[in-house]
Amino acid sequence: MNSASASEHNKLVALHIVVLEPDPSRVTSILAMLKLMSIDKVAIAASLQEISATICERKIDVIISEIRPDSSEGLMLPSLLKMGQESNHLSVPPRILWLAEKTYQFMGVESGHKRISIKALHAHMQLARAAGLAAMTVYSPNAQTVSEALCGLLSMPTAIFNRISAGNNTPSEEDVVSALATGDGLRVVFQPQHDLRSGKIIGAEALVRWRHEKLGNIPPATLIPLVNKLGLHLLLFSFVKAKVLDTLRTLQARQLDIPISVNASVDTVCTAGFSERLDDRMQRADLPNYLLKIELTEDIPVVDELSLSAALNALRARGFSISLDDFGAGSASLRQLSRLPFDEVKIDGSLIRGMVHNPSARRIVATTLALVRRLSMSVVAEGIETESCRVLLRRLGCVNGQGFALSRPMEEADFLKKVGDQNCPPFAGKALLAHPGVRRYA
Incomplete structure (x- = not known):
C-alpha cells in the first residue's frame, strides 16, 4: 500500500457512520461491506427520527442510505439536515451516500414492478449539493465502489453552517x-x-x-x-x-x-x-x-x-x-x-x-x-x-x-x-x- 492509499485508508477507518435502513437483512449486508474497508464506527438508524436524534447527540461524518422502490426515506436526508441548520442544532452537516441498484431505472409502475429513475436520483443529488451538502450516489454498490465514493465525499466541500452565537444568531x-x-x-x-x-x-x-x-x-x-x-x-x-x-x-x-x-x-x-x-x-x-x-x-x-x-x-x-x-x-x-x-x-x-x-x-x-x-x-x-x-x-x-x-x-x-x-x-x-x-x- 503506497502512502496515498494508506492515507485514504486511515481516513476511512476513522469515519463515524450512521446507516439509515429499516431492513435487518440489508443492514447486515451493508455492515459486511463496511467491514471489508475496516470501518467499524457504525451506528444503525431505522428511521429519520432516529437519525435526527443521533446527529444532535454526537459527531457523524457520513450517513449511508439505500434507495429502493419500497424504501425511499433516505431521500429526505437533505431536508432533515437543513432543518438542523435552521434550528441551530447542527454546525457541520454529515455527508450523504445513497446506494441504489441500476435495475431500478424508470419511475412509475410497469408490469406491476416499481422502478426508481436514475435520472431523478441524480437530479436530487445535485439539488442537495446546491444546498451546500456533500452528497453522492453509488449504483450497484460493492466494497470498492463504496470505498471510492467515501473518499470522493471526503474531498468534497460541505457547508459550514454559522452558529453565530449560542443564543440568538440573528442581528436585530x-x-x-x-x-x-x-x-x-x-x-x-x-x-x-x-x-x-x-x-x-x-x-x-x-x-x-x-x-x-x-x-x-x-x-x-x-x-x-x-x-x-x-x-x-x-x-x-x-x-x-x-x-x-x-x-x-x-x-x-x-x-x-x-x-x-x-x-x-x-x-x-x-x-x-x-x-x-x-x-x-x-x-x-x-x-x-x-x-x-x-x-x-x-x-x-x-x-x-x-x-x-x-x-x-x-x-x-x-x-x-x-x-x-x-x-x-x-x-x-x-x-x-x-x-x-x-x-x-x-x-x-x-x-x-x-x-x-x-x-x-x-x-x-x-x-x-x-x-x-x-x-x-x-x-x-x-x-x-x-x-x-x-x-x-x-x-x-x-x-x-x-x-x-x-x-x-x-x-x-x-x-x-x-x-x-x-x-x-x-x-x-x-x-x-x-x-x-x-x-x-x-
Whole structure:
C-alpha cells in the first residue's frame, strides 16, 4: 500500500457512520461491506427520527442510505439536515451516500414492478449539493465502489453552517438600521468576471459584507432579507454604489475601463427618480454611465411589470447596462427575458456547478447560451468552481464567467492590484508611464 492509499485508508477507518435502513437483512449486508474497508464506527438508524436524534447527540461524518422502490426515506436526508441548520442544532452537516441498484431505472409502475429513475436520483443529488451538502450516489454498490465514493465525499466541500452565537444568531432590526446609517462593520468586496478564453478580468460584481461587532460575520442570506423587510434596500444600494464609484474613479485614474455590477432589487430600481439621481451621481463623479452595471436581483418579486419595464428602460436610455441575475433559478425566467429590456444574462451558479456531471443541466446551459446569442445579449456564467467546468463552458461557446475557480471575492486593494498587474506588462511598464496619453483597456 503506497502512502496515498494508506492515507485514504486511515481516513476511512476513522469515519463515524450512521446507516439509515429499516431492513435487518440489508443492514447486515451493508455492515459486511463496511467491514471489508475496516470501518467499524457504525451506528444503525431505522428511521429519520432516529437519525435526527443521533446527529444532535454526537459527531457523524457520513450517513449511508439505500434507495429502493419500497424504501425511499433516505431521500429526505437533505431536508432533515437543513432543518438542523435552521434550528441551530447542527454546525457541520454529515455527508450523504445513497446506494441504489441500476435495475431500478424508470419511475412509475410497469408490469406491476416499481422502478426508481436514475435520472431523478441524480437530479436530487445535485439539488442537495446546491444546498451546500456533500452528497453522492453509488449504483450497484460493492466494497470498492463504496470505498471510492467515501473518499470522493471526503474531498468534497460541505457547508459550514454559522452558529453565530449560542443564543440568538440573528442581528436585530436596530443593528441593521445602525449599520446602514453609519457604515460600521460594512464593506464592499469585488468578485472579478473573466474572459474564459484569455483569463483576463473584464468586469466585476460588487458584494456587500457585514461583520457584526458581537455576532461576527453576518451572511448576505441573513442581511438582505432583513434589509428588504425594513424597506432599507435603497440605503444599502447607496452604500454599495458609493464604494463602487470610488473604485471606478481609481480605475479611471489608472486609465482602465472595468465595468462593475451593483445588485439592485425591483423596489430599488422602481423608486421614483432613480435613474435621474443615478445619472446625476455619475456625472458628478466624472464617470461614464456604462461603467456602472445594474444587476437586477430576484429577492423581491415583480408585482408591477409595467413599472419595472419603465424603470429599466429609463436606466438604459441614460447609458446604464442592465443585467438579469440568477437566470434559471427562482423567478428569473424566460418570461422576464422576453418582456423586459436586459443587456446581459447571468446564468445561475446552481446550473453551472451541476453541468459537468448532470447532462440535463448541461443541455439547459447550452440552450440558454444559444438563446441569449439569438437575443443579442451578453452572458456571464456564475459559480465556476472547477477547471473542467470552465473548459466545458468554453466548448459550449460561453465567453465570460465568474467563480472561485477564476477568482474569489477580493478586497478593493487586492482587486485593483490584480487588474493593474494584468494591464501592465513588466517590459512595457516604464514606456507606458512615460506616455500618460496611452490608454490601456482590460
